[in-house]
Amino acid sequence: xxxxxxxxxxxxxxxxxxxxxxxxxxxxxxxxxxxxxxxxxxxxxxxxxxxxxxxxxxxxxxxxxxxxxxxxxxxxxxxxxxxxxxxxxxxxxxxxxxxxxxxxxxxxxxxxxxxxxxxxxxxxxxxxxxxxxxxxxxxxxxxxxxxxxxxxxxxxxxxxxxxxxxxxxxxxxxxxxxxxxxxxxxxxxxxxxxxxxxxxxxxxxxxxxxxxxxxxxxxxxxxxxxxxxxxxxxxxxxxxxxxxxxxxxxxxxxxxxxxxxxxxxxxxxxxxxxxxxxxxxxxxxxxxxxxxxxxxxxxxxxxxxxxxxxxxxxxxxxxxxxxxxxxxxxxxxxxxxxxxxxxxxxxxxxx
Amino acid sequence: xxxxxxxxxxxxxxxxxxxxxxxxxxxxxxxxxxxxxxxxxxxxxxxxxxxxxxxxxxxxxxxxxxxxxxxxxxxxxxxxxxxxxxxxxxxxxxxxxxxxxxxxxxxxxxxxxxxxxxxxxxxxxxxxxxxxxxxxxxxxxxxxxxxxxxxxxxxxxxxxxxxxxxxxxxxxxxxxxxxxxxxxxxxxxxxxxxxxxxxxxxxxxxxxxxxxxxxxxxxxxxxxxxxxxxxxxxxxxxxxxxxxxxxxxxxxxxxxxxxxxxxxxxxxxxxxxxxxxxxxxxxxxxxxxxxxxxxxxxxxxxxxxxxxxxxxxxxxxxxxxxxxxxxxxxxxxxxxxxxxxxxxxxxxxxx
DNA sequence: ATGAAAGCGCTAACAC
DNA sequence: GTGTTAGCGCTTTCAT
Numbered sequence: 001x002x003x004x005x006x007x008x009x010x011x012x013x014x015x016x017x018x019x020x021x022x023x024x025x026x027x028x029x030x031x032x033x034x035x036x037x038x039x040x041x042x043x044x045x046x047x048x049x050x051x052x053x054x055x056x057x058x059x060x061x062x063x064x065x066x067x068x069x070x071x072x073x074x075x076x077x078x079x080x081x082x083x084x085x086x087x088x089x090x091x092x093x094x095x096x097x098x099x100x101x102x103x104x105x106x107x108x109x110x111x112x113x114x115x116x117x118x119x120x121x122x123x124x125x126x127x128x129x130x131x132x133x134x135x136x137x138x139x140x141x142x143x144x145x146x147x148x149x150x151x152x153x154x155x156x157x158x159x160x161x162x163x164x165x166x167x168x169x170x171x172x173x174x175x176x177x178x179x180x181x182x183x184x185x186x187x188x189x190x191x192x193x194x195x196x197x198x199x200x201x202x203x204x205x206x207x208x209x210x211x212x213x214x215x216x217x218x219x220x221x222x223x224x225x226x227x228x229x230x231x232x233x234x235x236x237x238x239x240x241x242x243x244x245x246x247x248x249x250x251x252x253x254x255x256x257x258x259x260x261x262x263x264x265x266x267x268x269x270x271x272x273x274x275x276x277x278x279x280x281x282x283x284x285x286x287x288x289x290x291x292x293x294x295x296x297x298x299x300x301x302x303x304x305x306x307x308x309x310x311x312x313x314x315x316x317x318x319x320x321x322x323x324x325x326x327x328x329x330x331x332x333x334x335x336x337x338x339x340x341x342x343x344x345x346x347x348x349x350x351x
Numbered sequence: 352x353x354x355x356x357x358x359x360x361x362x363x364x365x366x367x368x369x370x371x372x373x374x375x376x377x378x379x380x381x382x383x384x385x386x387x388x389x390x391x392x393x394x395x396x397x398x399x400x401x402x403x404x405x406x407x408x409x410x411x412x413x414x415x416x417x418x419x420x421x422x423x424x425x426x427x428x429x430x431x432x433x434x435x436x437x438x439x440x441x442x443x444x445x446x447x448x449x450x451x452x453x454x455x456x457x458x459x460x461x462x463x464x465x466x467x468x469x470x471x472x473x474x475x476x477x478x479x480x481x482x483x484x485x486x487x488x489x490x491x492x493x494x495x496x497x498x499x500x501x502x503x504x505x506x507x508x509x510x511x512x513x514x515x516x517x518x519x520x521x522x523x524x525x526x527x528x529x530x531x532x533x534x535x536x537x538x539x540x541x542x543x544x545x546x547x548x549x550x551x552x553x554x555x556x557x558x559x560x561x562x563x564x565x566x567x568x569x570x571x572x573x574x575x576x577x578x579x580x581x582x583x584x585x586x587x588x589x590x591x592x593x594x595x596x597x598x599x600x601x602x603x604x605x606x607x608x609x610x611x612x613x614x615x616x617x618x619x620x621x622x623x624x625x626x627x628x629x630x631x632x633x634x635x636x637x638x639x640x641x642x643x644x645x646x647x648x649x650x651x652x653x654x655x656x657x658x659x660x661x662x663x664x665x666x667x668x669x670x671x672x673x674x675x676x677x678x679x680x681x682x683x684x685x686x687x688x689x690x691x692x693x694x695x696x697x698x699x700x701x702x
Numbered sequence: 703a704t705g706a707a708a709g710c711g712c713t714a715a716c717a718c
Numbered sequence: 719g720t721g722t723t724a725g726c727g728c729t730t731t732c733a734t
């Protein structure tokens with residue numbers, strides 16, 4: 001059984017006794033073909049197991065179609081949801097998706113963009129790791145780029161990269177909601193476990209401060225800590241915080257890694273949740289519901305973000321980022337990890 | 352600023368004052384070019400922001416390169432790890448990966464295969480949902496297909512689809528290890544929460560039975576239950592089991608959905624873990640460590656499986672599935688959710 | 703070492 | 719309605 005090469009349009013044309021243009025018309029749906037001819041062509045194609053080559057078509061049309069998707073890490077639950085959303089939308093629209101993970105490394109991200117450009121993808125969706133400089137070139141390389149779930153780091157005020165639209169979760173709204181919830185429970189010494197400066201723009205931290213200010217609760221700088229986005233750093237930050245300030249009654253973690261760290265440290269310190277400390281976090285990952293007590297969290301619509309971004313990149317390549325980022329609503333999922341604050345407490349790590 | 356079309360090899364040739372063949376040679380590394388000429392070409396290319404079109408190259412070479420990856424669900428932690436592994440390997444080898452999710456639907460899976468074939472990918476890696484019939488055609492459509500992390504359902508004995516290699520976790524070994532561990536703790540009434548018949552071949556269940564038999568522990572049919580792969584079905588199965596048989600001292604869940612259900616049901620029934628029931632599961636997902644007590648689990652090397660599958664599909668398209676599936680070792684991660692059995696117990700769901 | 707030319711499989715004008 | 723033809727951007731003999 002020799003592995004013969006795939007049938008081409010020419011084979012089908014010959015076998016059906018028609019010209020190749022007719023075959024093309026049948027498969028691309030363009031032009032008009034008589035029903036009889038169409039049937040003959042279809043029959044021949046089926047017999048030959050013919051499948052139009054996206055390569056030939058793409059070359060002629062000078063675009064391969066398809067979109068590129070760059071995330072930091074496909075195993076991160078939020079990224080995975082976002083990927084799933086993009087896949088859903090692309091499938092609906094009949095496009096394929098080339099996925100790659102940049103692991104937060106701008107250089108690797110740049111390489112991926114380069115490869116995607118070589119593939120002549122129709123658009124790129126990215127949760128960017130690099131900064132403005134890294135993406136300035138990329139935007140030129142591909143007709144349409146959209147950022148999803150995250151924007152470029154940089155000064156708070158101005159837009160990120162000119163003309164790159166983005167679709168994001170309303171993090172500020174989510175953080176405000178959970179902060180108000182915590183304050184409403186009676187908390188006054190709320191700690192914020194956030195990401196390091198220099199990383200993505202700290203909209204969560206800013207929203208936290210703003211919410212506190214609005215509620216008339218003074219912000220204690222000592223309670224706002226930042227960690228690098230890694231498990232050990234997150235744990236260290238959480239441990240440092242909870243040991244240093246035995247009087248915090250609630251911890252708001254800015255992402256699921258930080259939330260995990262908070263839960264682990266609380267357990268290590270024999271702090272009961274929520275009796276001794278309330279814990280809440282951004283990102284409603286699967287374990288939030290499984291842990292004991294289940295964790296109150298701000299759910300970001302990762303799937304919707306991906307879907308929307310894909311729509312943007314595929315359907316509206318013209319309209320570029322006009323009107324600022326698309327903000328999708330978050331939802332505060334209240335579970336058992338937050339309660340009213342308790343009298344002063346002071347603990348240190350055992351051992 | 353007009354969005355002019357990308358530079359072609361012809362533009363570069365003209366700009367560098369050489370023939371297009373020379374430019375081709377420079378970029379494909381084939382043939383020999385004088386250093387001086389190479390530099391001129393490179394300079395011209397840089398100036399024009401030239402990037403070879405994978406389309407043109409692919410058409411000429413009659414293959415687009417790249418590989419297709421089909422999983423049931425990218426948000427499933429195991430699938431995500433597998434995807435990450437494939438991505439790692441493909442990146443190393445300079446190939447791109449088209450990913451799509453079939454959601455366990457054979458029809459959707461077939462469509463995806465069809466699309467990938469149209470893209471003329473160099474190979475396909477799949478965690479298959481369909482059965483032998485569905486894949487018989489696919490294998491013909493693409494020169495190299497490999498199954499990863501799962502094989503086709505079907506009769507236990509014979510190979511699955513002729514000539515389709517596969518790389519799998521050693522599930523049987525993992526289940527045997529955890530079963531022996533449980534038995535070693537003193538458990539005699541161990542329940543098995545598995546997948547429905549008709550789904551993937553029940554190697555876990557078979558391994559469980561075999562291990563029990565080997566240990567001289569009689570298998571009670573009543574303690575071996577199966578659920579459809581969905582949260583509600585898993586929960587129902589776990590609840591039914593634990594209520595019906597208040598005397599089980601340990602539960603072995605065949606995947607993380609089932610494990611989740613077991614944990615939730617145990618909590619609902621006010622069963623202390625591991626004092627009242629020990630719980631262990633296959634799949635060492637993130638929450639296993641976060642839940643209280645942390646769950647003992649069989650870790651499957653999802654990432655390695657993906658990596659290996661990618662190597663197989665890319666490097667050894669010739670050697671097709673000779674010597675049966677590649678089996679990668681699992682690891683029993685012992686945490687706090689299993690302990691010695693306790694005296695008889697009898698509980699029912701409150702309300 | 704380098705250039706000219708022939709296609710790879712397809713679509714889009716343009717004839718008929 | 720249908721066939722013919724000219725490329726799309728590239729690799730690859732085959733000359734030079």
